[in-house]
Amino acid sequence: MAGRCVRVLWRRSCSGSAAPAVEEKKPGRWERIKSWKVVFWTRSLLRDYGEACKDIVVGAKERPGKAALYLSLLAGVGVCSAKAPSEDSFQSHLLEASASLLLLSPWTRSGKSDQHVQRLIDLRNGGRLRHINLLLFSLVYEVPYDQECDLYMTQCPHLKPRWSDFPHRVLDIGFFGHWWLFQNKMKDFDVNEEEFANLPAHMRTISFNDLHTQENEKLYEIKFQPVVMAEDGEK
Template sequence: MRSSAIAGCGFANMSRAVRRALSTGADAAAARLSGSRWERLKNGKAGVWCRSLLSDYREACRDMVVGARERPLKASLYAVALGGGWFCFHSQPGQSEFQAALVERSNQLGLLSPWTRSAASDAHVQNLVKLQSQGRLRLLSLGLLSVVYGVDHDPDTTLYEAQCSSLSAPWREIPHRVLDVGFCWRWWVLESKMKDYDVNEEEFRHLPADMQRTSPPGLQGVQRNESLHRQSWLPLPVGAQEE
């Protein structure tokens, strides 16, 4: 009985030793395999290219730092130019901003009567609204600014003139079709057309040239007008009423 127990313990110890040896050998083989794969990847074409690319970038960054220390003014100009380009890129308005601005300007003109609103502002906004309703407005992003221009046909139109690429408007005609320019969150042409949108120029067309344009009064003119206004509320003397 004792001999059989001893034999069983010896067999168990031997099996554990065999399993340990096999696991150690498998780990060593896996390590050698992974190491060989990593070595092949590192020494291959892709690894050499990646190392050379990282080395070039490291040298370029080092040269940039050295150049900035040697020429701080030039480096500052480059930094300002890059920062300005980044700001312009992120501040250029898009299609949704243009539609919102057009709706807002159209509502502002709609609150005024036709005899009060500016004819130039109303004509420009009505033209944009008409082109948009017809699907003929296009927005082109140029990186630093956005350009809105008009085309002849809606792209969904099934007419031959609209579908034929040979009859489409060439690129050289786009500058003549530009309707607005978006830059720094603003649409500059639309805002310039909406200046004095509540003033009808036709009402003052028959006046002399010197009376068509007025300038705001100065401090002395304001004080004189206030003085005359206060004097107008004073009672007239009896002698002045008899005269």
């Protein structure tokens, strides 16, 4: 009995003298951040993009011609997108063309150019011009009503213009910094075609060879020769 008590006391003394258990440390802030789902998703995404870039580099080394073609296409798309004209560019071209036509007499300006510009100005004043950027090029088209118009015809879905009629409502195409239809309409805007309507067909058009002939060159040289005045009594 005494021996048993001694063993119990010995165990208690050993357990009391043993070192206290080490408390578990809490994870730091950085460890908690790394365990977030967003951080894990971002790291996985960056890893996938890195592998994809490595595959692109390896493929470009194996097929340099194909890689050069793709790079040139991407560069072309980027340049065309950067040079797609904006709505302000179209408005500026329209005002400049209108001012240029106003400086000309109605008998000398081109009727085709004047009608086109006047129509665009009427649509602009009525709020019926729209501009859309399609990445590679821009379009200016006509709408039947102003955006602020609140009539029944503008709200009824059955009376709205159809997409099949959209090509007929396109007024201009902007590509690589130019409005091509507008530029074509304003060609020779200071020449009135109606003045030459009654001329024969072969005289309505003038080629480069018609302007530069030997007879024209002689007349041009004679223009710079001094004028000889006849003396009194001479005929």
